[in-house]
Amino acid sequence: MIKITLPDKSVKEFPKGVTGLEIARSISEGLARNVLSIEVNGETWDLDRPIHHDARVKLNTWDDSEGKATMWHSSAHLMAAAIEELYPGTKFGIGPDIENGFYYDIDLGEKTISSKDFEQIEQKMLEIARRKEVFVRTEVPKEEALAFYQDKGDEYKVDLISDLEDGTISFYKSGKFTDLCKGPHLIDTGPIKAVKLLNTAGAYWRGDESRKQLTRVYGISFPKQKMLREYLEMLEEAKKRDHRKIGRELELFTFSARVGQGLPLWLPKGAELRENLEKFLKQLQRKAGYQPVITPHIGNRNLYEISGHYEKYGEDSFRPIKTPSEGEEFFLKPMNCPHHCEIFKSRQYSYRELPIRFAEFGTVYRYEQSGELHGLTRVRGFTQDDAHIFCRPDQVKEEFTAVIDIVLHIFRALDFMDYSVQISLRDPDDMSRYIGTEANWEKAEKAIIEATAEKGLKADIVTGEAAFYGPKLDFMVKDALGRKWQLGTIQVDYNLPERFELEYIGSDNQKHRPVMIHRAPFGSMERFVAVLIEHCGGNFPLWLIPDQAIILPISEKYEEYAKKVLHLLKNYEIRTLLDERNEKTGKKIRDAETRKIPYMLIVGEKEEAGGTISVRKHGEGDLGTYSIDEFAQMIHREIDRMISAR
RNA sequence: GCCGAUGUAGCUCAGUUGGUCAGAGCAGCUGAUUUGUAAUCAGCUGGCCGGGGGUUCGAAUCCCUCCAUCGGCUCCA
Structure with missing residues (x-):
């Protein structure tokens, strides 16, 4: 018997050679269904790998980053299997899990692969996944591993194996696809229920610019279809916060090809x-x-020779600016x-x-x-x-x-x-x-x-x-x-x-x-x-935002009062705009909300009579009526709270 | 720089296999309306379909090339 210590410090005895899956099953059937890999003394193992000594273990499910990693790594193999079936003769580089999903670097020879092909590959992946292909680990001597890939004509794997230390080398096989891999993997492809290929990219073999560029295919997978849907929605949401999009919408910056890229x-x-x-x-x-x-914006070449920048970056940087008669050289700094x-x-x-x-x-x-x-x-x-x-x-x-x-x-x-x-x-x-x-x-x-x-x-x-x-x-x-x-x-x-x-x-x-x-x-x-x-998301802190407030008169009749309010607020150093357009209040509010202006100040008959403003806060709504003084104090207090060190 | 993709009015996007395909909404302009907490109505302007070259009787649509953008790789003082 061996002693297995669980994360809650409880110790259980198991026969020697017990596997992660068996430990999970001893705890609950539910856990056994959801467990993806096991950590044994801090190292992630296959669930079916026998444990022969006392050990601390942790069972990884989808909720653990290690569980996701196992799932995604196995998904990379699954994708490779699908690609090998669809594009015979493909050579494979490396295919790891990453922070959000996985990728595989592949060499398709003359063929190319693009997003148009994704659906076909995804379908093939799901088809293989449904077969619950078991990931079988085998260990072979280095020479045998080399021979396997030399036979197959995959120079990338040969390159990888050549760098490994002598001794046994592990392979994982699931279905028809065999891959050099130190693992660990899922028991089988079953838990992979939803897959999505995200994009392709060129990636230099071993990250070396002088070597061949392979096609990197990025993807992600999930144990539930719903999770994939949520992930894609999350990506869409993130795109809405892209500074390039908001920068355009809020008119913060632009680029011009005529001025020059970047x-x-x-x-x-x-x-x-x-x-x-x-x-x-x-x-x-x-x-x-x-x-x-x-x-100044430029400096003499000599300056950068002294600093070392010239030697380090001179050739790869902007070319020097030369003076017409003295032949001096200057660089943009x-x-x-x-x-x-x-x-x-x-x-x-x-x-x-x-x-x-x-x-x-x-x-x-x-x-x-x-x-x-x-x-x-x-x-x-x-x-x-x-x-x-x-x-x-x-x-x-x-x-x-x-x-x-x-x-x-x-x-x-x-x-x-x-x-x-x-x-x-x-x-x-x-x-x-x-x-x-x-x-x-x-x-x-x-x-x-x-x-x-x-x-x-x-x-x-x-x-x-x-x-x-x-x-x-x-x-x-x-x-x-x-x-x-x-x-x-x-x-x-x-x-x-x-x-x-x-x-x-x-x-x-x-x-x-x-x-x-x-x-x-x-x-x-x-x-x-x-x-x-x-x-x-473009909702800048009040102290920073260019326009802190906008006055929205109900109609032209209150324009004079609006201008008075504008003048008062400017004296309070509150950056304020006035919307004088001949539009309905609803429209003015909508536009101010879209422009993410923190405070909308509505002025009409009531406000003019009482010398007040109706305050609406961006994203929150109506705050009620304030005097100009009260509002100004409120703004200044809010700003002080933010910029004084907390 | 490399791999792959994209480029149609200021913005977001339609435009079937090359043949009234130069379109819509928003924005803009002109009028009407005088408006109370997220879009008032009507009319109008606006595009060398990224630039250049080619194929074709005919190109937004196909090909080449350049430019720019997007996702990565490499790089990042």
């Missing part, structure tokens, strides 16, 4: 929104001891730091003056590959809410944590609580990608890790994601469709101060090298606004 044009409402954000941060920065600086370094160099600093904090909403231009551009989140010209802190080595941690505080303050003010934090370190196996010494990198990475821990932030540590001059702490947020974007970033840099030979005079009257902290709490205004739009 170059956003901010419309008046969008510009006002952005200015409100900038004002907010400028105020915060002034309090935190930042000094504004302003630098890709970053503000080199300019700020030169500002620091413009005079001598004492250790007593540090830290020096230079802040600039600096617009930068980067060549992004055309296929990478995406609304406001990935553009070729954007404005960073940039600042560079030049400090003494002993001030790094304190300055770093102070920046974290600013980022978190902003996130709170915008009710932006669903973010993740990532520490990006260098790739120790490929130091050629970076500038600077080992010792400097170690110091910088240590500073970030310690400061982050001190602030109690739970950060994922990712190697190989650092900037070329230093490690980063990034704040990431998901968009409406679940894609992750980097917003705020804080970077510790020992390298650029060396390259620019930055110095300050220490208490010992000697020259010392400062440390630089690069930081941008929003990241870029463009990307931040994009994510903000999707976060609030």
Whole structure:
């Protein structure tokens, strides 16, 4: 007998060799019907794999992410099986489960596959699923596995197996389809009741641009048809929050092919929104001891040779601008730091003056590959809410944590609580990608890790994601469709101060090298606004929104009174519009609701007589009658509540 | 940049196999209406069917090419 410990700490005895399915059945028939995989001492196993030793186990159902993963991984095999039947000769790459569903990378040779073919594949998948094909695990020696795929002519699998360690290699077979796979899988294809292929994409073999591009087919599956329907509805809902759609509807920004792709044009409402954000941060920065600086949009080639940007990005970036007679070369600035370094160099600093904090909403231009551009989140010209802190080595941690505080303050003010934090370190196996010494990198990475821990932030540590001059702490947020974007970033840099030979005079009257902290709490205004739009669905916080209120006169008769109210509210610094159109009140309300204006102020006979306004709140409805003063106080209180740190 | 898809009025979309196919709703303009918490009525304007080239007696529709957009891949200072 062996002892099996369940998640609730209860211990049950089973005969040696008991399987997950048998454990589930011993608990209840219902669980046995719904269980998808089992975790044995933290490792996910097939339900029919015998357990020979005492173990902690957890039974995974659809409600566990591990259960979904098992389902989706098996669904990837199911899709591959369907594709192999429909398109004989297809070669298969990899087919994992992902956060929402699964994909399989396939090579169809001369054939192509597109969304038109999806239905046929889905039908075939369901047909196979209904047969309840059992997933059979077999283990074979490496040579045998290689021979199998060499025979089949599938060079991708051969490539995969060649990289595996010698020994036995596991295969899973269900029906006619056999696949190299370490598992685990469902018992059989039965639980897969609903499938939907979502899209296709080109994907380089092993993520390497220089290798062949395979066709990646994305799909998702569910144990119930209803769940699929709900998932598709959810996707539709998410599309409604897409910043590109809302940006157009609310007239925030646009693009023009004539101006150039990836170059956003901010419309008046969008510009006002952005200015409100900038004002907010400028105020915060002034309090935190930042000094504004302003630098030009281009810089001499020499500047970027010193910073290392030229070597790193010169060839892949915009071409230089040349002066006609002197033959000088200038680049559109890709970053503000080199300019700020030169500002620091413009005079001598004492250790007593540090830290020096230079802040600039600096617009930068980067060549992004055309296929990478995406609304406001990935553009070729954007404005960073940039600042560079030049400090003494002993001030790094304190300055770093102070920046974290600013980022978190902003996130709170915008009710932006669903973010993740990532520490990006260098790739120790490929130091050629970076500038600077080992010792400097170690110091910088240590500073970030310690400061982050001190602030109690739970950060994922990712190697190989650092900037070329230093490690980063990034704040990431998901968009409406679940894609992750980097917003705020804080970077510790020992390298650029060396390259620019930055110095300050220490208490010992000697020259010392400062440390630089690069930081941008929003990241870029463009990307931040994009994510903000999707976060609030265009219903911006009251303090930020361009138009806070709109006056809706019942008829032309009350226009004079409406103008008086408008004047009063403007004196209260409430951003107010007046709808003077010759329309019925219902229409004006509908339009104001569509424009997502927070407050609608209806004025007619009653209001004019009493010197009041009828207040309707966006998305909520009639709030009743207020005096102008009362309303103004209410607005200001609401705003204060939002922007004061909670 | 690569793979795949898409491109018809400002916006959202119809347009059958190439042959009155240049359409609708909203928006806009002009009038009428003087309006009380999500759409008042009527009339009108508006499109080189993304650009260019080709096939054809004839192209929004088929082919090539360029541009832009969308979904991924790669990249992201």
